[in-house]
Amino acid sequence: MSPYPDYPIPADEEQRLRALRRFAVLDTPEDPEFKRIVELASAVLGVPIALVSLVDRDRQWFLARHGLEAQQTPRTMAFCAHAIAEPELMEVPDALDDPRFNTNPLVLDEPKIRFYAGVPLRTGDGYNLGTLCAIDRKPRVLDPHQRVMLQLMADLVMRELDxxxxxxxxPVTGLYNRSVFFRFGQQEFEQARAESTSLALFNFDIDDFRQINIRWGHQAGDQVLLDVCAVAQQLLGHEDLFGRIGDEEFSVLLVNASISRATKLAEEIRQAIAAMRGVFDHSDYHPNISGGITQLADRDQSFADLFYRADQALYLAKGNGRNQVASLLVD
Incomplete structure (x- = not known):
């Protein structure tokens, strides 16, 4: 049992953690841009310690730190684990007077935190990744100007992350590119293996896409890409990973999804795209897609195994006449 009160768990915790991972900054070398922000926060607020803290599942990890040697601490000790549950600045004037923190080892021992102020680092879709926080070894209270400055510096952190x-x-669709999609796909693969959960993958491409570019030009082709992505995204969940893998090829990784859900969703996407109508130079255009689906199998050694099997299923769909979805499953 923890010797200090438990931290609150956000209602959207799993989605929040996925959002955090998709910024791909955990366990990276310290970056000078973020380092400058924490140095600025320390100077402006007159505190000895300033941190960009990212709250992972079981730890807080410091993307940038000033005045503290530690790279991370357990989440159970993290003031920031409480701050991410707040909509705005969380301020603790004296940790020894606060029952949430007065038995915390970070208060009783080094770095002997007495004052804490943390602003949530909130994504555009509402997930609190962590905080920009200021820490002092003596009790204090921020004045209104200092609170505004801390918020502005937190905004700088989020702008840099964005x-x-x-x-x-x-650059055309705003989806993850191939290399990033594979990186995140491997992370989801490893998590699914560790937690014995399911993954399904749906690869699809736009039939005869090159003819659009040839007949109507690349501007028309880009518009078709945007329209297809918009239709697919309306049917996907927040936890699903969507990437543009090639010129006209896309991939959707469905987390905790059965093959039946993947099959149903893939067909819904195919039908929704087939219902699209476009007009270029007074000529109607009716896009279609071919797709392939597969599911995580015991034999898979990496995300790449899953991906290339979904691609094989895609080739089956194209070979069978296009404008359809095929599946390829193994034990």
């Missing part, structure tokens, strides 16, 4: 995430995305 810029880095956009660099991992296809």
């Amino acid at each position: 810029l880095r995430q956009r660099s991992m995305q296809c």
Whole structure:
């Protein structure tokens, strides 16, 4: 049993953790951009310690730190584990007077936290990844100007994280590019193996897409890509991973999904795209897709095994006449 009160678990915890992983910054070398922000926070607020803390499943990991040697701490000890459950700034004037923290080893021993203020690092879709926090070894209270400054610096952290995430995305569709999709796919593969949960994969491409570019130009082709993505995204859940794998090929990783759910969803996407109508140079265009689905199997050694089997199923669908979904399952 923990010697101090449990931290709150956000209602959207699993989705929050997936959002955190998809920024791909955990366990990376310290970055000078984030380092400058925590140094600025320390100077502006007059505190000895400032951190960019990311709250993982069982730990808080510091993307940047000033005034603290530790790279991470258990989540059970993390003030930030409480702060991410708050909509705005969480301020603790004196940790010894707060029953949530007055038995915490980080208060009773080094770094002897007395004051804490943390602003949640919130994504555009509402997930709190962690905090930008300021820590002092003596009790204090921020004044209104300092609270505003801490919020502005937290906004800078999120802007930098968002810029880095956009660099991992296809510039046309905003989906993850192939290399990033494979990286996240491998993470989901390893988690599914560790937790004995299911994964399903749906690969699809747009039939005769090159003819669109030839007949109407690349601007028309880009519009078709955007429209197809928009239709598919309306049917996907927040936990599903969607990537553009090639010129006209896409992949959807369905987390905790049975093959029956994957089959149903794939067919819904195919039918929704087939119902689309486009007009280019007064000519009607009716897109279709071919797709392949598969499910995580005991023999799979990596995410790549799952992916290439879904691709084989896609080739089966194309070989059988296109505008259909085929499945390929193994034990």
